[in-house]
Amino acid sequence: MISVQSPESIRSLIRSRPASPSKLGLFLECPLQFLLGTDRALSARLPPHPLALLGSAAHKVIEQATFGSRPSGIEVVNLVKQQFESLINSAPDCLLKWIYERDGIAGVLPASQITSAARLVYQSLPTEGRSAEYIDHRVWREESFSCTELDLAGWPDFVQQKGDSIHVVDYKLGLGRDNEDKPNPKYILQIAAYGLLAKKSTGVKNVTLELRAPADLWLGNLTDELEEKVQQVSNQLKKTVPRNKPLDPLQLSTPGEHCKKCSVRSSCSAYLQRLEKWTDKTDETLSPKDVAGMVLSVNLNGEALNLVCASEARDTKITITGVVSALYAQSLSVGDDIKLFSLGTTEILGRAEYISNFHVWNSRNAKSSAFTFHIKP
Numbered sequence: 199m200i201s202v203q204s205p206e207s208i209r210s211l212i213r214s215r216p217a218s219p220s221k222l223g224l225f226l227e228c229p230l231q232f233l234l235g236t237d238r239a240l241s242a243r244l245p246p247h248p249l250a251l252l253g254s255a256a257h258k259v260i261e262q263a264t265f266g267s268r269p270s271g272i273e274v275v276n277l278v279k280q281q282f283e284s285l286i287n288s289a290p291d292c293l294l295k296w297i298y299e300r301d302g303i304a305g306v307l308p309a310s311q312i313t314s315a316a317r318l319v320y321q322s323l324p325t326e327g328r329s330a331e332y333i334d335h336r337v338w339r340e341e342s343f344s345c346t347e348l349d350l351a352g353w354p355d356f357v358q359q360k361g362d363s364i365h366v367v368d369y370k371l372g373l374g375r376d377n378e379d380k381p382n383p384k385y386i387l388q389i390a391a392y393g394l395l396a397k398k399s400t401g402v403k404n405v406t407l408e409l410r411a412p413a414d415l416w417l418g419n420l421t422d423e424l425e426e427k428v429q430q431v432s433n434q435l436k437k438t439v440p441r442n443k444p445l446d447p448l449q450l451s452t453p454g455e456h457c458k459k460c461s462v463r464s465s466c467s468a469y470l471q472r473l474e475k476w477t478d479k480t481d482e483t484l485s486p487k488d489v490a491g492m493v494l495s496v497n498l499n500g501e502a503l504n505l506v507c508a509s510e511a512r513d514t515k516i517t518i519t520g521v522v523s524a525l526y527a528q529s530l531s532v533g534d535d536i537k538l539f540s541l542g543t544t545e546i547l548g549r550a551e552y553i554s555n556f557h558v559w560n561s562r563n564a565k566s567s568a569f570t571f572h573i574k575p
């Protein structure tokens with residue numbers, strides 16, 4: 199999708215595919231985040247968090263299920279665990295994989311999260327008892343819908359047509375409700391975009407929408423207002439990131455508080471420049487758990503390295519423990535300038551001017567390790 203191979207030398211990007219409804223929220227925050235986040239080949243994305251993989255595992259189990267007798271709760275838990283393991287096995291080497299191989303699933307996820315994901319699967323499986331409701335109704339599961347005019351294409355989790363109405367479902371591990379009890383607006387935009395794609399693909403006019411989480415549910419209609427919102431975002435997308443046209447990454451970058459959680463920030467030169475300088479202590483666009491500095495010392499302690507780095511911008515020394523040597527030793531030598539992303543800390547944010555003690559693998563409580571940690575030389 200993107201024309202240049204090396205993240206360091208990104209001069210131009212090209213969008214060659216329609217956008218996925220699941221990425222529209224990223225686009226609204228920052229078009230560069232959307233483009234880099236759509237192409238795994240280009241951006242050095244931060245490694246996966248176990249909860250993200252658990253969500254993917256739950257989706258896979260639902261997607262692969264066939265109509266039939268309902269499996270027991272324990273069977274569903276085991277199916278989710280098997281899928282989780284299969285996703286980890288196919289992931290590149292990372293801290294999550296290393297801890298999983300050492301401690302098993304209990305080392306990376308609390309039992310309550312696994313149960314919660316299994317509950318979502320259990321509630322969503324097309325079982326014998328429920329199969330009657332699908333008779334004479336057309337059902338799509340993880341099938342692609344697309345629309346050239348909207349320049350959107352994607353795979354809704356579940357779509358069911360009953361006569362002159364269509365029901366579109368998206369599964370989530372949580373709906374991220376705000377103080378007013380509204381689900382995350384990104385999720386509403388996503389399900390509305392899937393609804394509009396389903397409407398345009400089938401010609402059915404009445405569309406109902408559902409966001410389903412293990413202990414939460416949001417139901418709505420594809421209103422004129424939601425349709426208009428999707429249309430507006432689609433127009434904005436086509437104008438800002440037109441297809442098959444070289445685009446300047448710097449012009450697309452849109453810094454904001456969302457940068458703190460951006461999974462491609464280690465490939466964003468605008469972010470890297472700000473991280474190196476970091477002269478403004480109140481800069482809300484930088485994650486307090488990212489550091490740029492020079493390696494002062496590297497000491498092996500069992501299976502992990504302890505690092506001390508000098509941060510010129512913060513005018514302080516920073517210690518980092520639990521840097522697993524099997525994964526990261528080759529990237530570290532005294533005197534190197536490095537950037538560290540998504541470190542773990544037990545310091546209370548804001549207690550000191552800057553956090554100066556971080557960890558990566560937490561050997562006493564592996565589940566609180568910095569799973570999305572990344573080093574950039």
Ligand code: SF4
Pocket residue numbers: 227228229230231234451452453454456457460461462463466468469
């Ligand atoms: S770090 Fe910020 S500016 Fe850079 S791609 Fe991510 S969201 Fe956009």
